[in-house]
Structures are given as C-alpha cells and as structure tokens.
Amino acid sequence: xxxxxxxxxxxxxxxxxxxxxxxxxxxxxxxxxxxxxxxxxxxxxxxxxxxxxxxxxxxxxxxxxxxxxxxxxxxxxxxxxxxxxxxxxxxxxxxxxxxxxxxxxxxxxxxxxxxxxxxxxxxxxxxxxxxxxxxxxxxxxxxxxxxxxxxxxxxxxxxxxxxxxxxxxxxxxxxxxxxxxxxxxxxxxxxxxxxxxxxxxxxxxxxxxxxxxxxxxxxxxxxxxxxxxxxxxxxxxxxxxxxxxxxxxxxxxxxxxxxxxxxxxxxxxxxxxxxxxxxxxxxxxxxxxxxxxxxxxxxxxxxxxxxxxxxxxxxxxxxxxxxxxxxxxxxxxxxxxxxxxxxxxxxxxxxxxxxxxxxxxxxxxxxxxxxxxxxxxxxxxxxxxxxxxxxxxxxxxxxxxxxxxxxxxxxxxxxxxxxxxxxxxxxxxxxxxxxxxxxxxxxxxxxxxxxxxxxxxxxxxxxxxxxxxxxxxxxxxxxxxxxxxxxxxxxxxxxxxxxxxxxxxxxxxxxxxxxxxxxxxxxxxxxxxxxxxxxxxxxxxxxxxxxxxxxxxxxxxxxxxxxxxxxxxxxxxxxxxxxxxxxxxxxxxxxxxxxxxxxxxxxxxxxxxxxxxxxxxxxxxxxxxxxxxxxxxxxxxxxxxxxxxxxxxxxxxxxxxxxxxxxxxxxxxxxxxxxxxxxxxxxxxx
Ligand code: ADP
Numbered sequence: 274x275x276x277x278x279x280x281x282x283x284x285x286x287x288x289x290x291x292x293x294x295x296x297x298x299x300x301x302x303x304x305x306x307x308x309x310x311x312x313x314x315x316x317x318x319x320x321x322x323x324x325x326x327x328x329x330x331x332x333x334x335x336x337x338x339x340x341x342x343x344x345x346x347x348x349x350x351x352x353x354x355x356x357x358x359x360x361x362x363x364x365x366x367x368x369x370x371x372x373x374x375x376x377x378x379x380x381x382x383x384x385x386x387x388x389x390x391x392x393x394x395x396x397x398x399x400x401x402x403x404x405x406x407x408x409x410x411x412x413x414x415x416x417x418x419x420x421x422x423x424x425x426x427x428x429x430x431x432x433x434x435x436x437x438x439x440x441x442x443x444x445x446x447x448x449x450x451x452x453x454x455x456x457x458x459x460x461x462x463x464x465x466x467x468x469x470x471x472x473x474x475x476x477x478x479x480x481x482x483x484x485x486x487x488x489x490x491x492x493x494x495x496x497x498x499x500x501x502x503x504x505x506x507x508x509x510x511x512x513x514x515x516x517x518x519x520x521x522x523x524x525x526x527x528x529x530x531x532x533x534x535x536x537x538x539x540x541x542x543x544x545x546x547x548x549x550x551x552x553x554x555x556x557x558x559x560x561x562x563x564x565x566x567x568x569x570x571x572x573x574x575x576x577x578x579x580x581x582x583x584x585x586x587x588x589x590x591x592x593x594x595x596x597x598x599x600x601x602x603x604x605x606x607x608x609x610x611x612x613x614x615x616x617x618x619x620x621x622x623x624x625x626x627x628x629x630x631x632x633x634x635x636x637x638x639x640x641x642x643x644x645x646x647x648x649x650x651x652x653x654x655x656x657x658x659x660x661x662x663x664x665x666x667x668x669x670x671x672x673x674x675x676x677x678x679x680x681x682x683x684x685x686x687x688x689x690x691x692x693x694x695x696x697x698x699x700x701x702x703x704x705x706x707x708x709x710x711x712x713x714x715x716x717x718x719x720x721x722x723x724x725x726x727x728x729x730x731x732x733x734x735x736x737x738x739x740x741x742x743x744x745x746x747x748x749x750x751x752x753x754x755x756x757x758x759x760x761x762x763x764x765x766x767x768x769x770x771x772x773x774x775x776x777x778x779x780x781x782x783x784x785x786x787x788x789x790x791x792x793x794x795x796x797x798x799x800x801x802x803x804x805x806x807x808x809x810x811x812x813x814x815x816x817x818x819x820x821x822x823x824x825x826x827x828x829x830x831x832x833x834x835x836x837x838x839x840x841x842x843x844x845x846x847x848x849x850x851x852x853x854x855x856x857x858x859x860x861x862x863x864x865x866x867x868x869x870x871x872x873x874x875x876x877x878x879x880x881x882x883x884x885x886x887x888x889x890x891x892x893x894x895x896x897x898x899x900x901x902x903x904x905x906x907x908x909x910x911x912x913x914x915x916x917x918x919x920x921x922x923x924x925x926x927x928x929x930x931x932x933x934x935x936x937x938x939x940x941x942x943x944x945x946x947x948x949x950x951x952x953x954x955x956x957x958x959x
Pocket of ligand 1 (some may be wrong): 529675862866867870898900901902903904907911916917918919921922923924926927928950
C-alpha cells in the first residue's frame with residue numbers, strides 16, 4: 274500500500290461523502306482513511322507510551338532519537354504535536370522534508386513562519402484556542418514548500434491525554450490538498466458556467482430521479498410547466514413528481530424512454546406535457562442518463578423544447594396544403610370535366626373548332642378535320658392549321674379579343690374553298706390561346722348564288738310584267754317622236770315635190786327628224802336596258818339620278834291620270850354602291866303602287882311625293898302617297914309573295930323589291946301616312 278498523491282484527496286472524500294467528484298478509486302481511498310486513522314492512533318499511542326517513560330526534556334528530542342520519533346518519521350503523513358498552549362513540541366521527518374527546515378526552527382510558533390501571511394494569524398490563534406480548550410482542531414492554510422511554492426494544507430488535530438488521564442495538548446496530521454482545491458475550483462467554475470447557461474437557456478432543463486422526481490429545474494422549464502411561484506418557480510418544481518405533467522397519451526412513450534435512460538441510453542422523442550394551469554404543449558425531449566462512477570444510474574437530465582407553435586404552424590400548413598390539394602383536385606376534375614364537355618360539344622358541332630397557340634393546334638374537333646380533309650391526329654400538335662388556313666397567322670397577330678374574317682381554306686388535296694374564321698382569346702391552362710371556329714362557306718355561297726340567280730330571274734319576269742303594264746304609256750311616249758318624224762318627213766317630201774326647198778330649210782327639217790329619231794331610240798334603249806336580263810352589277814350609283822330615271826317611265830301614266838308628283842330631292846348627290854337597274858326597278862314599283870293607290874281618288878288626294886335624304890350612313894328614298902293606304906289585315910303580309918289586293922295584281926313586286934334591297938345591305942319598310950295613304954322607305958347603306 275502506498276500513500277502517494279492519492280492521500281491528499283482523502284479529507285475531501287471524508288468531508289463530501291459520495292459527491293460527484295467521487296473518483297473511480299473511492300474504495301481504495303476509504304481504506305486509506307482507515308489506515309491513516311489507525312496509524313494516527315498507533316502513533317499517538319506510541320507517543321504516549323514514549324512520553325510516560327521519559328521525562329519532559331525528552332519530548333523535545335529530535336525525531337529519530339526515540340522510538341516514537343522513529344515511528345513518526347516512518348509515517349506516510351506529516352505529523353505534529355503541540356502542548357496544552359498550542360506550542361509545537363514535535364514535527365516528523367515528513368514535515369521537515371516538506372518545509373525544508375530543521376526541527377528547531379519549527380518548534381513553538383516557528384512552524385507558522387512558513388504560512389502564507391494572510392493565513393498565519395488565523396491558524397495560530399485557532400490552534401492555541403483549540404489546545405487550550407482541549408478540542409479537536411481543523412484548519413486549511415497555505416504552507417511554503419521547500420521549493421518556494423505555497424501548497425494548500427488541510428491540518429487536523431485531536432486532544433491527546435496521558436495514560437494517567439492528564440491532558441497533553443493536541444496531536445495532528447496534515448496533508449497537501451492543493452490538487453483537490455484546484456479541482457474544486459475548476460468544478461465550481463464549470464458548475465457556475467453550467468448554471469449560467471441553464472438559467473438563461475430558452476430550453477427547459479430538468480434533472481429527475483429514477484422515480485421521476487425533479488431534482489433540478491431551470492426557469493424555462495418552470496415556465497413551460499406553468500409553476501407560478503415567481504422567483505421561486507424553479508424551487509417549487511424541485512421535488513415535484515413529473516407524472517402529473519405527462520399528457521395521458523404521452524405516458525407510455527415517456528416511461529419507455531425513461532426505461533432506456535436507466536439502461537444508459539440517450540434519446541430524443543416527442544411528447545405532450547400539460548402545465549400546472551392545464552395548457553397542453555407539444556415538446557421534444559432530449560434526455561441523457563446521469564451515471565455514477567460505478568456505472569449505476571443516478572438520474573436523468575433532459576432538455577425540453579416547446580414545439581407547440583411549430584406544431585400549430587405545421588398543422589396550419591398541413592391544413593392549408595390539404596385545402597390547396599383539394600382545390601387543385603377539384604379544379605383538375607372540373608377542368609377535366611369541362612375539357613370533356615368541350616370535346617363532346619366540339620365534336621357535335623358542325624363547325625370546325627381548334628384551340629391554337631404558338632403556331633400549334635392543342636385541340637381540334639372532328640368537324641375541322643373533315644372540313645380540311647385531314648385525319649384529326651394529323652392536325653393536333655402540328656402546324657397544319659397555318660397551311661390549311663393561311664389567314665390564321667393574320668388572326669393570331671391581331672390582338673383584338675374576337676376576330677371574324679372571311680378567308681380561303683386549302684384542303685389536304687390542294688383544292689380551295691371559302692371559309693369564315695372566328696377567333697377568340699381565352700385563358701387555357703394558365704395562358705392565353707385562340708379558339709378558332711372554321712365554317713365552310715361553300716354551301717352557303719352556292720345557296721347565295723342560287724338565291725341571287727332566282728331573285729334576278731324573278732326581277733326579270735317582273736320587269737317584263739311591269740313593261741307590259743307600262744306598254745300603253747310607252748307606246749304613247751314613242752308615238753310622239755314617231756309622229757313628229759312622220760310629220761317632218763311628210764312636210765319635207767311635200768315641199769321638195771312642190772316648189773323645191775331651200776337647202777337651209779331642208780337641213781332644218783332633217784335635223785328635226787334626226788332629233789326625234791334619237792329620242793325614240795333613247796326610249797327604246799331605256800326599255801331594252803330595263804328589260805335586259807343580265808348579271809347584277811354594282812357600281813357607284815347616284816340616288817337622285819336613279820329616282821329621276823324611274824320617274825321617266827311613269828311620266829305618261831302620271832299625266833294621263835292627273836296625278837301630281839312632288840319631288841323633294843336632297844341638294845347634294847348621294848352615292849351608293851348599287852346595281853342601278855335593280856334599284857330603279859324598286860323605285861318604279863313603289864311609284865306604280867302609289868299611282869294605283871291614288872287612282873280613282875278625288876283630285877286633291879291624287880298626290881305622290883318622292884323624297885331623298887342622307888344622314889351620312891345611309892340614303893333614304895321615301896315614296897309617299899295620299900291613297901287608300903294598306904288595309905290593317907294586309908300590313909304584315911304585303912312583303913310576302915303573292916299578297917295582292919288588286920284584281921290583276923301578282924303580289925310579287927314588294928317581295929322581290931325587298932329581296933333586292935336586302936341584297937344591297939339595305940331595308941324596305943312600310944309606315945301608314947298619318948294624313949291618309951302610305952309611306953314606303955327604301956334605305957341603302959352609303
Ligand atoms: P301587286 O301590286 O301586284 O299587288 P305588290 O307586291 O307590289 O303586288 O303589292 C302588294 C299589295 O300591297 C298590293 O296588292 C296592295 O294591296 C298593297 N300596296 C302596295 N303598295 C301600296 C300603296 N302605296 N298603297 C296601298 N296599298 C299598297
């Protein structure tokens with residue numbers, strides 16, 4: 274057994290019992306203490322035996338010279354003896370080796386010369402007092418070692434009695450505790466640091482025993498567990514049973530992890546704690562076991578992080594995420610449904626429909642494929658729409674929301690055909706695309722042409738009929754120039770046969786003949802032009818001129834029937850795009866009907882008025898009469914074919930006239946004349 278530096282820790286062990294710095298060799302230290310005490314007792318006994326045999330003078334003999342002295346010198350600790358007054362009467366070899374002095378120097382109060390100045394007085398005074406009071410003495414002081422270094426010494430003495438029971442002073446031993454002091458300082462410093470960290474940490478820190486009692490709690494833990502004891506909150510938590518803070522659903526997991534701790538395993542887990550006021554908090558507990566030096570489980574220390582807020586946010590996030598996903602799912606389903614609906618709708622449409630973006634067809638219906646002569650798959654994804662409908666580029670370039678234009682389509686076989694294109698920007702899949710509707714106008718154009726032809730034929734027939742009706746008037750009109758020609762020619766013949774005729778007279782008469790022939794020729798030409806069947810041909814026509822031309826056909830009839838014609842024509846010429854023969858036919862028909870309406874009326878009502886006006890957008894030709902007017906039951910029918918109230922009427926004039934006017938983009942309407950008779954309005958776009 275050796276008593277090296279290990280010995281110096283013994284007092285510390287004695288003083289603190291099983292403290293945290295209890296080192297692995299604590300069993301050996303305990304044995305050392307016992308040995309030390311035993312050796313101290315033996316030495317004390319030897320000293321007393323020695324003393325009883327010798328006189329007082331011997332007591333101060335140098336060590337080694339007596340039996341006691343030799344034993345004391347062999348002792349592994351520094352030993353000393355003081356008398357009843359506390360004056361040193363003996364120190365052993367180990368002490369002298371330590372101080373590097375002689376026995377003489379250290380006797381009396383001399384030993385205290387080597388003490389640190391601040392410690393000296395207290396040490397001496399307390400030793401003297403204890404000696405006099407016959408009480409055990411203990412003191413810590415700094416002692417100068419032989420090498421000039423102060424060392425911390427723990428010095429303890431006990432009363433010493435003679436065998437006869439008389440008091441002899443104190444006998445003591447001392448040991449160097451410098452290393453332990455330094456270790457204690459370091460421990461104190463580290464504990465202070467730990468405390469500072471723990472006290473100021475936002476994390477809850479708890480130390481609990483195996484039976485789950487709190488032995489340490491920091492302020493954050495006290496707050497987390499809602500200990501409302503103000504500054505004493507931490508202290509109030511110490512001693513508490515932790516079970517009261519575990520939420521029922523967390524008890525199992527907590528116990529499971531405590532069991533792991535007791536097996537020395539550190540772990541991190543999530544649990545729910547319920548504060549003293551009942552607030553539930555989700556926490557993360559990171560715990561580790563605190564083990565004793567022999568490996569036994571002592572307690573566990575845990576940091577507690579409040580993650581309620583994070584949990585709430587996670588929950589909120591999850592809820593909003595779920596909601597978003599639900600919305601997306603709904604939208605996707607709605608989109609899919611709307612797409613399917615669109616597809617079904619598009620497929621049932623007779624028009625070609627495509628969704629078109631960036632020069633590519635995203636979707637197309639079967640009708641489009643049929644119209645263009647492609648398979649549907651050939652259209653989707655490719656640039657075929659541009660090839661088949663070159664105008665699509667023009668439409669895409671146009672920023673207007675809705676575009677309608679007539680264009681030419683090119684079928685896959687290269688043949689061309691008329692189409693109507695309608696384009697509209699719509700949002701689709703997060704961007705703007707064009708929905709294009711393609712309508713094949715071939716059939717419509719053919720119908721239009723057939724209708725035009727039919728209308729033209731009808732108009733032609735009507736003109737022939739009208740001419741027949743006008744024949745007597747025309748014959749009368751033609752009769753005039755022909756009679757004049759005959760008269761001039763007869764007069765000429767007579768004068769040539771009778772006495773001759775001067776050259777001037779002859780020229781004059783023949784000029785008259787020529788002029789009258791011209792007039793007759795004009796009438797015939799106009800008649801032919803009117804009756805002639807030809808393709809409708811629209812040119813710029815002047816409205817007032819067309820009115821006057823029409824009136825010329827009616828002149829004879831007006832005169833013969835004593836019908837007053839009033840013209841109220843616009844001062845400025847009004848130009849419209851029209852087939853003037855057709856429009857003149859319409860005006861002529863309106864004039865004929867007006868004349869029919871006033872025929873047989875008293876002379877004051879035999880009035881017909883023609884007015885022309887222009888408002889910049891359209892030209893209006895108004896034919897007014899003061900005749901019988903249209904009977905109420907006829908008002909809705911007069912524009913229908915074969916509606917007539919006249920014995921010889923065909924009932925086709927107004928219906929054909931309306932067709933002609935509408936083909937010109939105009940309107941033909943009827944209004945009753947408030948002062949009796951009718952208003953017929955022919956409107957044409959300018
Ligand atoms: P028709 O003159 O051969 O009868 P229209 O189509 O020109 O054929 O006219 C149809 C009918 O409209 C006439 O029969 C007549 O009843 C009525 N109508 C047309 N113009 C007038 C008018 N100015 N005043 C009264 N009735 C009219």
